[in-house]
Amino acid sequence: MNSFAVALDAFHFIRPLWLLLLPVVAGLWWIVRRTGSRRDLPTDGIAPHLRAALTVGAAGGRRPMPIDGVALGLACLALGAAGPTWSRMPDPFVAQSAPVVVVLEVTASMEASDVAPARLERGKQKIRDLLELRAGARTALVAYAGSAHGVVPMTEDPNVMTPYLEGLTPDIMPREGARAVEALALAEALLAQEDAPGGVLFVADGLDPADAAALDASDAAVAVLAMLPEGVRDRGFDALDAVPVVAVTPDDADIRRIDGMLNAAYRQALLENADQPWLDQGHWLAWPAALLTLLWFRRGWTMRWAAVLALAFALPAGAPARADGIADWFLTPDQQGRLAYRERDFGRAAELFVDPLWRGYALYRDGQYAAAVEVLDRVETAQAAFIQGMAQIKSRAYRDGVRSFETVLARDPDYPGAAGNLAVAREIVDYVEEAREQSDTGEEAGIGADEVVFDNEENRGAETRIEAPREGGDGLMTAEQWMNTVDTRTGDFLRQRFAIEAARAGAGEPGDDGPAPDTPGGDAGEGDAG
Numbered sequence: 291m292n293s294f295a296v297a298l299d300a301f302h303f304i305r306p307l308w309l310l311l312l313p314v315v316a317g318l319w320w321i322v323r324r325t326g327s328r329r330d331l332p333t334d335g336i337a338p339h340l341r342a343a344l345t346v347g348a349a350g351g352r353r354p355m356p357i358d359g360v361a362l363g364l365a366c367l368a369l370g371a372a373g374p375t376w377s378r379m380p381d382p383f384v385a386q387s388a389p390v391v392v393v394l395e396v397t398a399s400m401e402a403s404d405v406a407p408a409r410l411e412r413g414k415q416k417i418r419d420l421l422e423l424r425a426g427a428r429t430a431l432v433a434y435a436g437s438a439h440g441v442v443p444m445t446e447d448p449n450v451m452t453p454y455l456e457g458l459t460p461d462i463m464p465r466e467g468a469r470a471v472e473a474l475a476l477a478e479a480l481l482a483q484e485d486a487p488g489g490v491l492f493v494a495d496g497l498d499p500a501d502a503a504a505l506d507a508s509d510a511a512v513a514v515l516a517m518l519p520e521g522v523r524d525r526g527f528d529a530l531d532a533v534p535v536v537a538v539t540p541d542d543a544d545i546r547r548i549d550g551m552l553n554a555a556y557r558q559a560l561l562e563n564a565d566q567p568w569l570d571q572g573h574w575l576a577w578p579a580a581l582l583t584l585l586w587f588r589r590g591w592t593m594r595w596a597a598v599l600a601l602a603f604a605l606p607a608g609a610p611a612r613a614d615g616i617a618d619w620f621l622t623p624d625q626q627g628r629l630a631y632r633e634r635d636f637g638r639a640a641e642l643f644v645d646p647l648w649r650g651y652a653l654y655r656d657g658q659y660a661a662a663v664e665v666l667d668r669v670e671t672a673q674a675a676f677i678q679g680m681a682q683i684k685s686r687a688y689r690d691g692v693r694s695f696e697t698v699l700a701r702d703p704d705y706p707g708a709a710g711n712l713a714v715a716r717e718i719v720d721y722v723e724e725a726r727e728q729s730d731t732g733e734e735a736g737i738g739a740d741e742v743v744f745d746n747e748e749n750r751g752a753e754t755r756i757e758a759p760r761e762g763g764d765g766l767m768t769a770e771q772w773m774n775t776v777d778t779r780t781g782d783f784l785r786q787r788f789a790i791e792a793a794r795a796g797a798g799e800p801g802d803d804g805p806a807p808d809t810p811g812g813d814a815g816e817g818d819a820g
Contacts, residue, residue: 304373319361370575389488391477421448434473436465457780464792489552497526672702
């Protein structure tokens, strides 16, 4: 089911009683038009040919009349008042795009140049295009040949994935082959960790027919981008029944089609969330009604009906008019803010929103963490406190983050992610304070280029700074800091990691469900303070 079918299936009216006005408008239109089209002239004393020449509007029943525009405008107003809708109000704390795992085939056949510059390189380009199209959405990367390996876990930052994508070549894969089923299992394991249903995109030039049934039977929405030249077929792709196969195109039509397919199932799941109110789309009908109103001032079409005015005043009153722009005539500031939010213009959205919860979250997404915390103080809900905690963690006010997550649990003990983020925030505070207790060792390591100051409410250790150790110092470095100092290519790192994972799997040791924990660049996402 595509996005249009999902919206059509969810279409209904929020206030259906307003639809009772439609028969009234239709009856009024029929009476006035029937009366206006009857223009009987006396026949006595007038020759038939003169009577026909003097008669104006003989075919008036087929010509537009003022009542036509009035009736159509009133019908638009009645439909708008009924509240047509086909989507839920977007939840600011839930991503509006499906989480997707991109599965890239990295085999020798993908180096063929019949799809310029090569199948593998074109596949990487298409993945980058998808990341750009899904800016801000959660995406993971899996590579497979004779074995499948997680390359990058779920992340909202496309810059994290790009260097690892470039490092994927057939020579770094530990085994030859094309085990698509293993890659699908790994992708499903990554999606199982997400709070929302997601999809899997295979970027490949072929599929073993024996693997087709597994892809068809997957609970996730699966799609295939076929990296094959025009006219070339693959038996495995032809064996797929429930999985759509999209041929690669020179433009982005293929990527946009795939994105729509993968998001359709996700939007269907969002529609089933009864906690979110329906989004009233009736304001769009104000535009045709306003344009039809302009015809009333055409010469000979002016209408002065008390009933029209009475119906106009009976409709629900809108927000007070503002003169900032044409959009203010039809959309409230919050509605304009949601439009800007959908366009990912979070700064503009924060300026437009009046609702403090939406405004605070837009500020948070725009990176204005201090302003977000201040605005969300006006809202005494678990959601507001949760976003405050996330903003404080990202601005390194860890102890304030602990307090905010404690507030979340006080307001809603079952709020998702609050307990886990509280534990992470407390661990960070403990780590910082333990570092203060060992401040002498830290200071002997020398003064580095970067320094970060933390709070010290419990006075554990001396007031000091945690400083980056100079090269050759005695300070310990995290795995991420160590990886940043290693002078090696991404492909070399992935080759070693894939070889270790393949050796563990061959020895019967428990395998990883995803990328190694110390993979640099991992992103915890919006719901994780880590």
